[in-house]
Amino acid sequence: xxxxxxxxxxxxxxxxxxxxxxxxxxxxxxxxxxxxxxxxxxxxxxxxxxxxxxxxxxxxxxxxxxxxxxxxxxxxxxxxxxxxxxxxxxxxxxxxxxxxxxxxxxxxxxxxxxxxxxxxxxxxxxxxxxxxxxxxxxxxxxxxxxxxxxxxxxxxxxxxxxxxxxxxxxxxxxxxxxxxxxxxxxxxxxxxxxxxxxxxxxxxxxxxxxxxxxxxxxxxxxxxxxxxxxxxxxxxxxxxxxxxxxx
Ligand code: GLP
Numbered sequence: 001x002x003x004x005x006x007x008x009x010x011x012x013x014x015x016x017x018x019x020x021x022x023x024x025x026x027x028x029x030x031x032x033x034x035x036x037x038x039x040x041x042x043x044x045x046x047x048x049x050x051x052x053x054x055x056x057x058x059x060x061x062x063x064x065x066x067x068x069x070x071x072x073x074x075x076x077x078x079x080x081x082x083x084x085x086x087x088x089x090x091x092x093x094x095x096x097x098x099x100x101x102x103x104x105x106x107x108x109x110x111x112x113x114x115x116x117x118x119x120x121x122x123x124x125x126x127x128x129x130x131x132x133x134x135x136x137x138x139x140x141x142x143x144x145x146x147x148x149x150x151x152x153x154x155x156x157x158x159x160x161x162x163x164x165x166x167x168x169x170x171x172x173x174x175x176x177x178x179x180x181x182x183x184x185x186x187x188x189x190x191x192x193x194x195x196x197x198x199x200x201x202x203x204x205x206x207x208x209x210x211x212x213x214x215x216x217x218x219x220x221x222x223x224x225x226x227x228x229x230x231x232x233x234x235x236x237x238x239x240x241x242x243x244x245x246x247x
Contacts, residue, residue: 009237010236017050032061033066034131035127036131037132037133038134039135043201047134062098067088069106070143070191071145071184071186074108074113074180076109085105108180114158124186124193131194132194133194137209140209145165145185146187148221148222152188158182161179192227192229195232199236203241207241211244212224214235
């Protein structure tokens with residue numbers, strides 16, 4: 001059977017965010033003890049905003065929900081305002097009724113990073129993967145922080161960030177020098193372990209990556225192409241991100 005990525009077209013970022021939120025909310029209601037795999041970056045912020053609004057308006061409860069985040073910069077404590085731990089608190093966790101102890105992010109400031117990778121792998125294993133993994137995509141096709149060339153059988157590991165990725169993420173830092181050079185990330189195999197994957201893409205800067213994903217071959221040179229080996233992937237993308245694809 002040929003596996004196909006289901007494509008949902010959105011007019012713009014706000015619609016992409018609403019459509020994504022509807023899927024997450026549906027799962028949280030159907031399975032109040034679900035494990036959500038979460039992502040950082042600019043792309044999912046609108047989704048998180050929608051979840052917060054829904055929580056305030058409708059009281060959707062996250063009391064029994066667990067989360068596992070994809071990645072974290074090496075050398076950053078959770079308290080550092082540029083850490084992904086801070087990002088998640090600020091953009092989602094502190095606004096809904098999720099228990100802080102049920103949220104999980106790799107510890108980028110662990111003394112022994114190899115041990116931290118093993119701990120995080122075991123944690124993902126203990127959940128048997130996420131029920132739903134939210135993903136963004138990097139301009140070079142990276143998912144999590146899995147840069148081109150990453151093995152599809154990779155688990156949680158330490159990565160050297162590419163110049164391209166550091167430049168793309170530099171907007172969050174006071175200067176390029178302060179953008180970390182390494183990160184801890186779930187591997188491709190850890191991501192594919194989730195029962196369902198929701199890939200989000202918005203804006204013209206993602207158009208080339210989305211074209212490559214949908215029209216290119218499956219290759220470790222383009223990490224997101226591993227998603228074509230998964231049986232349940234939905235891409236929600238706006239017109240700008242889909243502009244190079246003939247649908
Ligand atoms: C970072 C994150 C990825 C994210 C990507 C795209 O590198 N580690 O998880 O998907 O950036 O970010 P943005 O959504 O800001 O374009």
